[in-house]
Amino acid sequence: MDTDSSDEEIPVLVQPGDDDSTPELVPAPDDTPVEKVPITIITGYLGAGKTTLLNYILTEQHGKKIAVILNEFGDTIDIEKQLTVSDADSTEAKPIPFVPLANGCICCSVKDVGVAAIENLMEQRGGFDYILLETTGLADPGNIAPLFWLDDGLGSSIFLDGIVTLVDAKNVLKSLDEGYGDENATKDVGTEHDHDEHGPLLTTAHLQISHADVILINKVDLVSEQELSVVVERIRSINGLARIETTTKSQVPQLEDFILDLHAYDEVTEADLKFSSKGHSHIDPTISTSTITFPSITSSQIPKFDEFLRTMLWEDTLPGNVTHARFEIHRLKGRISVVDGKVLLIQGVRNVYDMNEAKGKGGESGQEEAKLVLIGRGVDQPAFRESLIATLASS
Numbered sequence: 001m002d003t004d005s006s007d008e009e010i011p012v013l014v015q016p017g018d019d020d021s022t023p024e025l026v027p028a029p030d031d032t033p034v035e036k037v038p039i040t041i042i043t044g045y046l047g048a049g050k051t052t053l054l055n056y057i058l059t060e061q062h063g064k065k066i067a068v069i070l071n072e073f074g075d076t077i078d079i080e081k082q083l084t085v086s087d088a089d090s091t092e093a094k095p096i097p098f099v100p101l102a103n104g105c106i107c108c109s110v111k112d113v114g115v116a117a118i119e120n121l122m123e124q125r126g127g128f129d130y131i132l133l134e135t136t137g138l139a140d141p142g143n144i145a146p147l148f149w150l151d152d153g154l155g156s157s158i159f160l161d162g163i164v165t166l167v168d169a170k171n172v173l174k175s176l177d178e179g180y181g182d183e184n185a186t187k188d189v190g191t192e193h194d195h196d197e198h199g200p201l202l203t204t205a206h207l208q209i210s211h212a213d214v215i216l217i218n219k220v221d222l223v224s225e226q227e228l229s230v231v232v233e234r235i236r237s238i239n240g241l242a243r244i245e246t247t248t249k250s251q252v253p254q255l256e257d258f259i260l261d262l263h264a265y266d267e268v269t270e271a272d273l274k275f276s277s278k279g280h281s282h283i284d285p286t287i288s289t290s291t292i293t294f295p296s297i298t299s300s301q302i303p304k305f306d307e308f309l310r311t312m313l314w315e316d317t318l319p320g321n322v323t324h325a326r327f328e329i330h331r332l333k334g335r336i337s338v339v340d341g342k343v344l345l346i347q348g349v350r351n352v353y354d355m356n357e358a359k360g361k362g363g364e365s366g367q368e369e370a371k372l373v374l375i376g377r378g379v380d381q382p383a384f385r386e387s388l389i390a391t392l393a394s395s
């Protein structure tokens with residue numbers, strides 16, 4: 001089942017001159033400015049199909065030399081089998097062992113996805129032009145994503161292209177409701193100072209879904225159509241921004257639409273925000289997506305808007321005199337129109353955010369509605385909009 005029927009028959013991207021099965025990409029000479037290498041984070045609960053997806057990508061024609069990074073050991077699935085385990089206890093100091101794979105791809109494995117490991121990988125420039133990172137099943141992508149989403153340092157050679165989350169159609173509801181097998185599951189919102197032992201359960205499955213740019217609901221062969229629609233609805237209610245696709249054996253119809261070159265962090269289009277505006281739902285008790293709409297702001301209100309974002313994301317509170325319950329923001333996207341015709345694009349992961357001016361003009365000058373989409377816990381409170389409006393109006 002395709003949950004996004006708007007696009008079909010999108011042509012496969014072909015590298016110029018690539019007409020056989022062994023694409024040759026010419027490494028850039030040392031003195032030319034090198035393009036940033038995209039990294040896609042592949043996350044998903046235990047056994048959801050991450051390794052199956054990587055194997056699938058590596059055998060498909062995509063005209064890219066992909067470096068695959070696995071941050072898990074002891075897995076017995078195909079890719080892992082090809083790894084030399086000699087460096088299993090020390091990946092920091094030694095060069096990362098690379099294993100050549102089909103299609104000119106390479107595979108390496110690091111125990112912890114540390115900055116050092118990636119820098120090490122980047123020294124092999126020219127050897128690859130895309131990085132796929134498979135996280136362990138219990139990883140919280142909100143902790144990993146900001147590592148690759150920086151303005152300097154690593155960010156100069158790598159950019160975060162997107163987060164893809166695999167979901168096991170058969171087990172995901174159990175994971176969300178019971179935190180099955182999940183040592184990270186918690187009922188607290190926020191800090192250790194404010195325990196709420198009766199709050200709804202926050203599981204790793206929630207975190208992986210809430211941070212995703214693309215969600216692949218895999219193993220659809222194991223569920224009925226009715227069960228699947230319950231799963232789709234639940235996931236959509238948690239993350240109203242992500243693109244959702246259903247798969248068997250992780251076989252995505254188009255790699256370029258769902259995995260590679262998503263550019264999920266450098267553009268915020270109106271289409272990106274359209275799903276989330278279909279009203280609020282409370283299907284999942286823990287995480288939801290909420291959209292705040294408001295009129296265009298003036299240039300002089302931009303610092304006020306920034307103050308709202310900073311307070312919300314860095315201080316976990318809302319500016320202005322509003323009362324609100326605790327909240328926790330995982331993902332944020334916005335298009336804010338300014339009356340002079342500019343459009344500001346906002347992107348956030350946890351407490352990291354970025355505000356840029358859109359390259360082209362938005363809609364009609366000053367006519368586009370401003371829209372801010374929040375994904376997280378407790379985001380569905382009217383206080384968010386009240387605080388924003390009050391902060392914009394303050395002097």
Ligand SMILES: Nc1nc2c(ncn2[C@@H]2O[C@H](COP(=O)(O)OP(=O)(O)OP(=O)(O)O)[C@@H](O)[C@H]2O)c(=O)[nH]1
Binds near residue numbers: 137219220249250
């Ligand atoms: N029935 C069915 N089985 C699948 C599907 N996709 C993957 N599997 C199987 O599910 C098991 C787990 O798949 P993996 O790709 O190893 O999952 P993973 O997310 O990498 O697992 P971990 O790394 O252990 O967290 C394997 O035995 C796969 O063959 C599917 O669509 N349907």
Ligand SMILES: [Zn+2]
Binds near residue numbers: 050051052075134
């Ligand atoms: Zn795996």
